[in-house]
Every structure is written in structure tokens, then in C-alpha cells.
Amino acid sequence: MKGTNLGEFEELVLLVTASLMEEAYSIAIADEIKARTNRSVVHSVVHAALHRLAKKGFVTSELKGATESRGGRRKRIFTVTRAGMAAIESVRNQRNQLWELIPKTNHA
Amino acid sequence: MPSSKQIDQPPVWAQRFLWWFCKEELYEDIEGDLYEYYSRRLQARGRQVANIMYVVDVLRLLKPYVVKNEKLKSYLNPIAMIHNNFKSSLRSVLKNRLTTSLNVIGLATGMASFLLIYLWINDELTFDQFHEKSHRIYRVSNSFESSSESFSQAPSGPALGSQLPLIVAQIESGVRVGRNSSQIQVGDKNFFETNMRLADSTFFDIFDFKLLKGNPEKALSSTHSVVITERIAKKYFGEEDPIGQQMLMDGEHSMFVTAVAANPPKNSQLDFDFIIPMQFLRDVWGSTNMDNIWIGGWFHTYLLAAEGAKMIDLEEKVNDVVWEYSGGLQDTLEVKYSYFLQPLEDIHLKSQLRYDHSNNGSMELVYAFGTVGLIVLLLACINYMNLATANSISRAKEIGVRKVNGAYRGHLIWQFLTESLLLVTMATATALVTVHLLLPGFQDFTGKIFDNYFNLKFVILVSALTLTVSLLAGVYPAFVLSSFKSTSVLKGNFRSSIKGNWVRKALIVFQFVATVALLIFIFTVQSQLTFMANKDLGMKTDEILRINFRGLQEVRDNFDVLKNELLSSPNITAVSGHRRAYPVAGLSNGITLVENGDGEMVSSSLYHMWVDPDYAATFDMEIVAGRFYSRNFPADSLQSVVVNEAAVRTFGWTSVQDAIGKRFGQGDRQRSVVGVVKDFHFEGLRKNVEALRILPLRGARYDQITIRANLRQQEQVIAHLENSWQKVLPNVPLEYTFMNEDIKDQYRLEEGFKSVFIIFSVISIIIACLGLFGLATFAAQQRVKEIGIRKVLGASVTTLLQTVSRDFVILVVIALLIASPLAYFVMESWLAEFAYRIAVPWWAFLASGALSLVIAMLAISYQSLKASFGSPISSIRDE
Numbered sequence: 001m002k003g004t005n006l007g008e009f010e011e012l013v014l015l016v017t018a019s020l021m022e023e024a025y026s027i028a029i030a031d032e033i034k035a036r037t038n039r040s041v042v043h044s045v046v047h048a049a050l051h052r053l054a055k056k057g058f059v060t061s062e063l064k065g066a067t068e069s070r071g072g073r074r075k076r077i078f079t080v081t082r083a084g085m086a087a088i089e090s091v092r093n094q095r096n097q098l099w100e101l102i103p104k105t106n107h108a
Numbered sequence: 109m110p111s112s113k114q115i116d117q118p119p120v121w122a123q124r125f126l127w128w129f130c131k132e133e134l135y136e137d138i139e140g141d142l143y144e145y146y147s148r149r150l151q152a153r154g155r156q157v158a159n160i161m162y163v164v165d166v167l168r169l170l171k172p173y174v175v176k177n178e179k180l181k182s183y184l185n186p187i188a189m190i191h192n193n194f195k196s197s198l199r200s201v202l203k204n205r206l207t208t209s210l211n212v213i214g215l216a217t218g219m220a221s222f223l224l225i226y227l228w229i230n231d232e233l234t235f236d237q238f239h240e241k242s243h244r245i246y247r248v249s250n251s252f253e254s255s256s257e258s259f260s261q262a263p264s265g266p267a268l269g270s271q272l273p274l275i276v277a278q279i280e281s282g283v284r285v286g287r288n289s290s291q292i293q294v295g296d297k298n299f300f301e302t303n304m305r306l307a308d309s310t311f312f313d314i315f316d317f318k319l320l321k322g323n324p325e326k327a328l329s330s331t332h333s334v335v336i337t338e339r340i341a342k343k344y345f346g347e348e349d350p351i352g353q354q355m356l357m358d359g360e361h362s363m364f365v366t367a368v369a370a371n372p373p374k375n376s377q378l379d380f381d382f383i384i385p386m387q388f389l390r391d392v393w394g395s396t397n398m399d400n401i402w403i404g405g406w407f408h409t410y411l412l413a414a415e416g417a418k419m420i421d422l423e424e425k426v427n428d429v430v431w432e433y434s435g436g437l438q439d440t441l442e443v444k445y446s447y448f449l450q451p452l453e454d455i456h457l458k459s460q461l462r463y464d465h466s467n468n469g470s471m472e473l474v475y476a477f478g479t480v481g482l483i484v485l486l487l488a489c490i491n492y493m494n495l496a497t498a499n500s501i502s503r504a505k506e507i508g509v510r511k512v513n514g515a516y517r518g519h520l521i522w523q524f525l526t527e528s529l530l531l532v533t534m535a536t537a538t539a540l541v542t543v544h545l546l547l548p549g550f551q552d553f554t555g556k557i558f559d560n561y562f563n564l565k566f567v568i569l570v571s572a573l574t575l576t577v578s579l580l581a582g583v584y585p586a587f588v589l590s591s592f593k594s595t596s597v598l599k600g601n602f603r604s605s606i607k608g609n610w611v612r613k614a615l616i617v618f619q620f621v622a623t624v625a626l627l628i629f630i631f632t633v634q635s636q637l638t639f640m641a642n643k644d645l646g647m648k649t650d651e652i653l654r655i656n657f658r659g660l661q662e663v664r665d666n667f668d669v670l671k672n673e674l675l676s677s678p679n680i681t682a683v684s685g686h687r688r689a690y691p692v693a694g695l696s697n698g699i700t701l702v703e704n705g706d707g708e709m710v711s712s713s714l715y716h717m718w719v720d721p722d723y724a725a726t727f728d729m730e731i732v733a734g735r736f737y738s739r740n741f742p743a744d745s746l747q748s749v750v751v752n753e754a755a756v757r758t759f760g761w762t763s764v765q766d767a768i769g770k771r772f773g774q775g776d777r778q779r780s781v782v783g784v785v786k787d788f789h790f791e792g793l794r795k796n797v798e799a800l801r802i803l804p805l806r807g808a809r810y811d812q813i814t815i816r817a818n819l820r821q822q823e824q825v826i827a828h829l830e831n832s833w834q835k836v837l838p839n840v841p842l843e844y845t846f847m848n849e850d851i852k853d854q855y856r857l858e859e860g861f862k863s864v865f866i867i868f869s870v871i872s873i874i875i876a877c878l879g880l881f882g883l884a885t886f887a888a889q890q891r892v893k894e895i896g897i898r899k900v901l902g903a904s905v906t907t908l909l910q911t912v913s914r915d916f917v918i919l920v921v922i923a924l925l926i927a928s929p930l931a932y933f934v935m936e937s938w939l940a941e942f943a944y945r946i947a948v949p950w951w952a953f954l955a956s957g958a959l960s961l962v963i964a965m966l967a968i969s970y971q972s973l974k975a976s977f978g979s980p981i982s983s984i985r986d987e
Contacts, residue, residue: 026141043141044168051173063137069147073140 006058006087012037013049014058014088018080025075026050050078058084116155118146118162126166131176138169179516189519190526197527200503201534206885207495208531210878215535215581217871218488219573220542224550225481226569227558232469235375235456239316241412244280246419246449248272248409248426249461253444254699255710257758257798261462263405264447266398268430269308276425278417283310284386284407285378289658291841292382293356294344300658300841301340303381306407311383314412321351322367328385333366335383341368357384359662359839361391374557377456377465402434403445405463410452423449441699442711462694473857480868483622487872489581490615491879492528496585497612498886503589504597511594520590528582529574536574553863584611613919616883619876620923620964621930624956626869628931631952633862636939639946640855646788646797647691648728651816652847653829654690657840659811666836667808673832679818679825684726685810689717691727691790692850695800703771705760714755715790715798718805724785726816733764734783737804741782745804748782755799756784772801779803792854793944819846873960877967880916884968888912888975895975896983908976913968920964924957931956 006014016032017024030046033039053059060081063074080088117123123139130138142165149158175181201208236242248268251260269284286306292299311317312324319327320338327335334355341350350365357363363384372379386407389398413422426447431438438444450459457471507520551557657663663670671683688696698716701709721737721744723729729736732753737744749772753764761767764784772779787797817825833842852859888895895908903911932948939945 025137027144042168043145043165044171047138047141047169048171048173066140069144070140071143073136073143075140076137 006091007049009045010049010053011088011091013046014053014080014084017050017053017059017078018085018088022077024078029078053084054078056083057081058087116147116150118143119159122163122166126169129170129175129177129180131174134174138174142166182514182516183518186522189522193523193526194530196506196523197530200527201530204499204502207499207882210882211492211495211531212535212538214491214875214878215488215532215577216538216542217875218485218491219535219539219577220546221868221871222481222485222573223539223543223570224546225477227550227561228554228556229474229478229481231375231556231558232457232474235469236377236452238373238376239314239452241314241316242452244413244415244417245314245452246411246413246422247452247455248411248447249450249459250405250445250447252405252713253446254442254713257713259462259713261405262459262464263407264409265402265404265430265434266406267400267402267433268426268447269407269409269411270399271433272411272426272429275429276422278414278422278425279411280414281310281314281412283308283314283410283412285311285410286386286407288382288384290357291359291658291660292344293359294353297344298839298841299343300843301382303379305378305380305383306386306389307383308386310412314410315378317372317378317380318370320368320370321349324367327367328383330366331385331387331391332361332363333385334363335367335369336365337369337381338371340381341365358660361388375456377467379467402430403438403443408465411449419449419451423447443699443713470857473860476861477864480864484868484871484875485577487619487622487875489577490619491875491882492531492581493584494612494615494879495882496524496528496582497588498883500585500589500592501886501890504592507589507592508594508597511592512598517590521586524586524589525578525582528585529578532574532578532581535577536570540570612883616876616879616916616919617923617926619872619879620920620960621927623869623872623876623963624924624927624960625931625934626865626872627956627959628927628952629865629935630862630869631955632931632935632939632946632948633858633865635946635949635952636942637855637858637862640793640858640942640944641852643789643793643944645851646729646786648816649847649851651819652727653815653817653819653825653844654847654850655813655815655829655842655844656690657810657812657843659687659809660840662840663813663837664808664810667810667813670813670832670836673836674815674829676832677817677825677828679821679828680815681818682722682726682816684722684814685720685805685808685812686723686814687718687805687809687811689719689723689802690812690814690850691717691788692847693854694791700772700801701774702759705762709771709774710759712759712799714758715800716803717790717800718803718809720805720810723802723814726814727788728816729788730786732784732786734768734781736783736785744782745806747779748804749779750783750785750802751781752785752797752800752802753787754797755801758799794942796943814847873963877963880964880967881971884912884916884971887915888971892975892978892983895978896980899976899980900984905973905976909969909972912972912975913965916964916968917961920961921957924953924960927956928953 012033013029016029016036020028020032026043026046029050030041030043033041033046050059050061054061058081059078061076061078063076065077066072066074126139126142127135142162145165146158146162149161170180170184172181172184175184239245247262248264249260249262250264252258263286266284269282273279273282284307288304288306289300289302290304292301307328309325309328311328312319319335322335327333334357336344336350336355344350344355345353350368353365355363355365369380369383386398411422411426413419426449430445430447434445455465455468457469457474459465459468460470510520510523547558547561667685671685674680674683695715695717697713699711699713702712702714704710719737721739724731724736734750736750737748741748751767755761756764756767759770761770767781767784770781772781785802789797790800791797815829819825829844830842833840891912895912898908898911931953935948939948
């Protein structure tokens with residue numbers, strides 16, 4: 001099994017979810033990714049990534065906030081769990097350590 | 109659950125589909141998400157885009173974690189299985205080499221035939237479609253009616269083509285096209301050219317024949333201009349520039365080349381090598397004004413209709429105008445011409461009028477070819493079905509194991525379809541190579557050129573064909589094989605037998621019905637051809653040589669010298685000069701007054717010819733009453749006429765004797781009948797012999813010479829002919845044909861039919877035999893123990909052979925019973941087109957049945973013999 005490793009796209013989704021706070025549902029996440037990275041993302045892909053993250057225990061979700069623009073349907077709002085926060089932080093730390101190893105002279 | 113259609117709602121069926129497959133706990137927010145996207149897109153990009161994107165989004169959600177239905181889930185990730193299917197297909201294809209090669213050969217043969225037939229049909233169907241204005245071009249043809257006969261003919265009066273565009277507003281332009289052949293001289297080059305056209309200067313405006321050099325508007329504007337094709341330019345002028353060069357026509361007219369046309373496409377009714385301006389005829393005709401002649405059959409007349417003009421309206425207008433100018437004349441002659449239009453693109457396949465284009469095809473032939481192509485393809489598919497299902501026993505365990513491991517039936521169906529796709533693709537590749545190799549021969553056989561056939565259309569056809577055939581051939585075996593119960597096949601009590609499967613039997617019967625029917629066709633067509641070849645035509649044809657000099661004055665002037673020179677050989681017994689009187693492939697006709705049985709003078713159109721007194725003797729025609737023309741009766745040339753027996757019947761005269769003295773024509777042109785000649789066939793045997801008047805030729809206005817010679821000494825005869833010709837007419841090219849060959853030429857279509865039947869029955873027999881051979885192999889394998897036990901118990905090889913073969917023989921007999929009435933009706937309707945015909949020969953049925961039985965026995969005997977001769981010990985021992 002993949003275990004609890006984070007894929008590149010999963011990491012992106014997790015970061016965006018964390019940054020969006022209360023507003024983190026699939027469409028908002030897709031929009032945000034598009035705005036930040038200029039990557040065109042399809043709904044089902046984001047949905048699948050969120051599903052995987054939930055399975056790994058990095059996010060939890062809750063249905064709320066039915067609005068007219070959604071035909072009266074509720075949104076599934078995602079929240080990053082403690083384990084999820086730990087996962088992105090550990091990725092960040094790994095990256096930072098790796099950055100430290102690059103000799104400074106190389107990028108002048 | 110989504111319901112009821114509302115405005116600005118996503119497609120309801122897509123919503124319902126989502127609701128059907130989506131897990132309940134995921135449904136609400138997914139639907140909400142999609143709805144939100146939908147409303148956004150609705151505003152930004154409109155309803156249609158939004159609807160399509162919604163469906164795409166729904167389909168994208170077909171993922172295992174969303175789908176609740178377990179079975180559906182198993183089809184969602186096909187990539188791994190495609191790979192696996194392909195691998196196991198390849199293995200089974202390589203393992204069963206015999207079946208594979210039988211299948212590939214069968215399918216490739218079928219597909220190659222189909223593709224060749226497609227090329228032919230495509231060519232036939234695209235005749236004259238390359239003209240940009242073709243949908244607006246019509247030919248005016250007419251139906252003639254008089255008290256004694258009626259017929260339809262392609263050419264019309266010369267006035268129509270030049271006057272109708274001036275009178276009728278919806279007709280933009282018109283062109284008259286006539287045929288011509290002439291002697292052409294350039295320097296020391298001297299040939300008879302037969303592919304010449306006379307045409308109005310509008311020719312290049314209405315039709316899209318490309319000019320390589322010269323101005324299309326002026327190419328035909330002066331009387332002595334001539335347009336030649338590229339190949340003719342090369343023939344006469346080599347690399348020189350032909351423009352402005354002189355060509356001497358018929359030894360008297362100087363023509364100047366004004367333009368060079370690209371060689372016309374083969375798929376046109378207006379193939380040409382030379383075009384001479386219509387105005388040129390003024391030189392020949394002198395004072396006669398062509399534009400006043402409205403009726404009769406002179407030139408093919410094409411009209412270019414204005415955009416949006418309706419054919420029915422035009423037809424009415426054309427009839428009105430012609431009647432206005434010629435109604436009085438038609439009344440006087442007691443005849444009636446009615447005109448009809450034929451769309452240019454329809455003429456090649458749908459027009460078989462009198463004096464029509466000689467290269468016209470027929471829609472029936474296109475249908476016949478098309479049917480044959482489809483049947484051969486179907487036979488090949490059936491072959492695959494048979495072999496694949498018969499092969500099932502060797503696949504049964506594999507299927508059982510797959511099912512036990514969780515494969516649904518659908519998975520197995522996909523697997524077997526992959527296998528048929530693999531085999532069919534191999535067959536397609538083989539077929540393409542075959543087509544490429546056979547193409548030169550096929551071009552010779554059909555007289556067509558298939559340049560650049562490998563175009564986009566062809567590639568699409570081949571791909572579609574591959575998919576269709578793999579589906580058609582693969583679906584049935586896929587369903588049969590996937591239906592096996594895993595419990596029974598794995599326990600080993602599974603048997604697939606020849607007896608058990610009626611579908612397979614029906615398929616074999618179908619194959620043999622096609623084979624037997626095609627064989628009956630061949631025998632019947634051959635019998636009719638033999639009958640026509642041996643039929644007494646009322647004249648002796650096997651000793652006749654015909655010289656066609658097309659009325660060249662130089663030949664006419666020297667006719668008597670040439671005749672004496674020719675007759676100096678003991679091998680040559682008679683020489684006759686005549687005009688429009690070669691009795692092969694039809695004659696021209698004219699209108700005259702004839703005295704009928706009641707003594708009244710009635711207006712009639714009947715065939716005519718002009719001959720010298722030696723004509724009847726040269727062709728060995730029998731005079732049944734009175735006499736033929738003779739040099740002892742100098743008054744013949746003005747006062748006499750000879751008719752055939754058909755005229756006696758047509759005009760209601762009581763007997764051939766009664767015919768003598770009957771009057772033709774009126775005033776000082778009146779003639780009376782002096783003799784009746786026995787009916788001879790001056791047209792092919794499709795048509796009845798019709799009334800004919802044989803007129804005496806005044807002066808030497810011959811256009812052809814016929815020689816009666818002892819052709820067993822053919823070489824001497826030809827040598828003598830060539831010497832005499834060279835001596836008397838050194839400047840005229842000699843062109844001669846043998847009458848028997850000319851007669852045979854009339855039946856090209858029938859010969860073509862025969863060759864097609866022969867080729868395709870051979871192909872269908874090959875395919876059917878491949879199938880039978882394969883089936884016999886499996887039958888023998890399955891019954892190997894039974895045969896061993898029978899042998900131990902004392903059965904002889906003969907008995908065993910009977911046991912194994914009986915099943916197949918029964919099938920062939922059933923096929924014979926079905927095919928016979930079918931073939932009888934088809935052949936009966938084909939023969940109905942001949943005025944002189946045979947009955948469908950009874951022996952054709954016996955012969956076809958016997959032949960297919962023998963072939964079937966040969967196909968199965970190898971396996972049956974092998975099974976019967978094998979040692980019983982080796983077959984019974986293992987269990």
C-alpha cells in the first residue's frame with residue numbers, strides 16, 4: 001500500500017485545504033489551485049484526491065451550508081486533521097533540509 | 109432522485125445515471141458540486157457547452173470509490189485487462205496455428221475481394237462527378253413513337269443544343285456532342301483515329317476537362333481548330349509544341365491545333381482524344397442550316413440549367429419549344445417525339461438508350477457486384493464463427509478457470525472480441541498486401557485504372573471494415589464461449605459436438621448455399637453463351653473479314669481496282685462494299701411510308717442499310733422470296749427495295765410472297781419490294797430481329813468493305829489483303845476485324861458476368877472448404893475415442909468413414925435443396941433479358957450438387973481417413 005506518503009497533487013490539495021479554512025470544499029479548492037498554480041484541474045480529480053486524503057486520515061469532512069447556487073445541496077467542507085498538519089509539516093521539513101544541502105555558491 | 113425537466117437544469121438522464129451508480133453517502137455533495145459548475149458554465153459558455161461538460165463530469169466520476177455496484181466496478185479499470193486479453197489472445201493464436209491460418213486466409217480472401225469490388229463500384233459510382241456544375245447538367249434525350257414502333261434514343265435534333273439556351277431563360281447554356289472518326293496525317297504519321305468528338309465551343313465551359321495549353325474560350329471558336337489530348341500531342345508531335353501545328357483530316361481538311369487537353373479522366377462518359385468544332389460541319393453540309401432541324405437523333409445534347417431550376421419544369425419547357433418549332437412536321441410525318449432530361453451523373457449507370465455512350469455501365473451490375481462482395485465477406489465471417497466455436501473445447505478449461513477467479517461474462521466477451529480483433533487485423537494486413545499484388549491484374553480485367561486508391565476514404569473504409577468484421581465474426585463466438593458453466597467444464601463432462609449446435613450447422617448450410625448457387629450461375633451463363641455462339645444467325649460469320657475505312661473518298665475511288673486485286677486470290681470468294689450495313693451491334697434507322705397489309709400507306713421508323721449486289725452472297729444470306737439486287741437490273745437502284753422476314757410480320761403482309769411488289773415511300777422516291785431475305789441477326793441476341801429495309805447503294809458511297817475468305821488459310825489471306833491494299837491504297841491505313849470476334853464483343857457484359865461468377869465461386873468454395881476442413885479436424889478429434897472403440901468392435905474403415913462424413917454430407921444436401929430454387933429464379937430473370945435464350949439447364953443443378961459434394965468430401969476426407977486408420981490403442985489408452 002501507499003501508506004501515508006503524500007503524492008505531489010495530494011500535497012497541493014492538502015495545503016490549499018489548510019489555507020482555505022472554513023471554505024474548503026472541492027470547488028473552492030479546485031479554483032484556488034487554478035488561481036495559484038495555473039493548473040487546470042477537473043472536479044473528479046480533486047474529489048478523488050480528497051477521498052484518498054480522508055482515507056489516510058489527513059482530512060475529515062462534514063456536510064453543511066446548503067445554498068441556492070447549488071440547487072439546495074449541501075457542501076462537503078474539509079478540515080485538515082492533526083495528522084494532516086503533521087504530514088505537510090514533515091514534507092516541508094524534509095524539503096528545507098534538502099535545500100540546506102545545496103551549496104550556496106551554485107545559485108548566484 | 110432527480111426528476112422532471114426544468115429550465116436551466118442539467119440533462120435529467122445524466123443526473124439519473126449519477127444517482128444510479130453513485131454511493132449514497134457521496135451523492136449529495138457531488139451533485140451539488142456538479143450543479144455549481146453547471147450554473148457557472150451556463151452563464152459563461154451557454155447551455156450546450158454546459159450540458160456536454162456536465163455529462164463529461166458525470167462520466168469522469170465513474171471511479172471505483174464512487175461506484176456502489178460491484179459488477180460495474182469490475183469494468184472500470186480496463187487497462188490491465190486489455191493488456192491481459194491481448195496477451196492471452198496472442199498466445200491462443202500462436203498455439204492453434206492451423207486454426208489461425210485457416211481463419212486468416214479465409215478472412216483475408218473475403219476482405220481482399222470486398223476491397224477490390226469496392227474499388228470497382230466506387231469508380232462506377234463516381235462517373236462524371238468531377239465536373240463542378242455536374243448537378244446542373246442534363247442530357248436531352250427523346251422517345252420516338254410512330255404507328256409501327258416506339259423507342260427511346262440518346263441523341264436529339266441539332267437545333268435543341270443551340271436554340272434552347274436562347275429561348276428558355278432557365279437554360280444557361282448548351283452543348284452538342286457527336287462522335288466521329290477520321291484519318292489523321294501529320295508528316296509521315298498516318299492513323300485512323302476513332303475517339304473523336306464534335307462539340308460546340310461551350311464544351312470546356314460546361315464540362316471541367318482541363319486544358320494544359322490554349323485558351324478554353326477560344327479553343328473551339330474557329331471552323332478549322334482542333335483540340336487534342338496530351339497523349340495525342342505526344343503521338344503526333346513528340347516533344348514539339350503542338351499549338352498552331354497542322355493536322356490533315358481525311359486527306360482533305362487542314363485542322364490547326366488550338367489547345368492541348370489533359371488526358372480526360374477514365375470515369376467520364378465523354379472520353380475523347382480529339383475535339384473538332386461543331387461549326388466544322390458547315391463546311392461539309394453546305395447550305396443546310398443545322399439550327400433548323402429540331403427532330404431526329406443527331407447529337408447528344410447537354411444543357412446547363414440555371415441554379416435552382418427544376419428538372420420537371422425544364423422538361424415541360426423543352427417539349428413546348430420543340431413542339432412549337434416542329435409540331436407541324438411531326439404531324440405530317442405521323443410521328444411523335446417527346447423529350448426528357450437525364451441528370452449527367454445518372455447517365456453512366458441508369459441510361460441504356462439507343463445510340464447511348466458505349467462505355468455506359470449498368471446499375472444491375474453494380475448491385476450484382478456489391479451483393480457478391482458482401483456475401484463473400486459474410487462467408488469469411490461465418491468461417492471464423494464456425495472455427496472459433498468448434499475450437500471451444502480447447503478453450504473450455506481456460507474459460508472455467510477465469511470464471512472461478514471472478515471474471516464476469518462481460519470480461520470474457522471482451523476477451524474473445526479482442527481475439528477476433530487481433531485475427532481480423534492480421535487478415536486486414538494480408539488482404540491489403542493481396543489487393544496491392546492483384547491490382548495490376550484486376551485493372552487489366554476491368555479495364556479501369558485505380559491510381560492513388562490508397563487515400564483517406566480508403567483508409568477509413570479499411571478501418572471500419574476491420575472493426576465491423578471483428579465484431580460481426582467475433583460476437584457470436586464470444587457469447588457462446590462465455591456462456592460455459594464453470595462447474596461443468598472444470599469437472600470435465602463438457603462436450604461440444606457437431607450434432608449439438610444448430611447455429612453452426614445453419615452457418616455451414618449458408619456457406620454451401622452460396623457455393624452451389626454460384627456454381628449453378630456459372631453453368632447457366634456458360635450454356636447461354638455457348639448457345640449464342642452456336643446459334644444460326646442467318647448468315648455465315650466465320651469466314652468474314654471486315655475492313656472499316658469510314659467512307660474515305662480515296663478508297664471509294666479505287667474500290668473496283670481493290671476488289672479485283674483481292675479476288676485474284678483463290679482464298680477470297682466474295683467482296684462487297686456497303687454503307688452502314690455491317691450486321692453486328694445494330695444499325696441506324698429512318699422514317700418512311702410503308703404499304704401495310706390493308707393497302708394503306710403508314711408512316712414507320714425502321715432499320716435500314718445500303719448495300720451493293722454482292723452483299724447477300726458475301727454473307728451467305730438466304731433469299732426466301734423474290735430476288736436480291738443484281739447488276740442485270742439497272743433500275744434496282746431507284747425502284748427496288750429488299751426487306752427481311754421481320755418486316756413481313758411487322759407490316760401485316762400475309763406471306764413472304766405477298767411482300768413482293770409492296771410499296772415504300774411516295775412520289776418519285778417510291779420503291780417496291782423485289783425480294784425478302786431470311787431474318788439475320790444484325791443486333792445481339794438480347795434483341796428480337798426487327799423490320800429492316802435493305803436499300804441498293806447508288807454510286808460507290810461505301811463506308812466499309814466485307815470480304816468472304818477461307819480463314820483456315822488465315823495467314824495467306826491476311827498477307828494477300830495487306831499486299832493488295834499496299835498496292836492500291838498506299839496512303840491509307842488498313843484496319844480490319846474478324847466478324848466472329850466482333851460478334852463475341854457484343855457479349856462482353858455476359859463474359860464479364862461469367863468471369864465474376866467463376867472468380868467468386870472459387871473464392872467462396874475456398875472459404876467454405878477452409879471452414880469444413882477446420883470443423884472436420886475438431887469433429888475427428890472429439891470422436892477419436894468413439895472411433896477407436898468402434899474399430900476394436902470390428903468396424904471397417906469404410907463404415908467409419910461413413911460415420912464421420914455423414915453429418916457433413918447431410919448439410920451439403922440441405923444446402924443444395926435451398927440453393928436450387930433460389931438459383932433457378934435468379935437465372936430465369938437473367939435469361940428473360942434475352943430474346944433468344946435457353947431454359948435453365950437441369951443438369952446444372954445436378955452438376956453443382958455433385959461438385960460441391962465432392963469438394964466437401966475432399967475437405968473432410970483427410971481428417972476422417974486419419975481418424976479411421978489410426979491405431980485404436982493409442983486413442984483409447986489414455987484417460
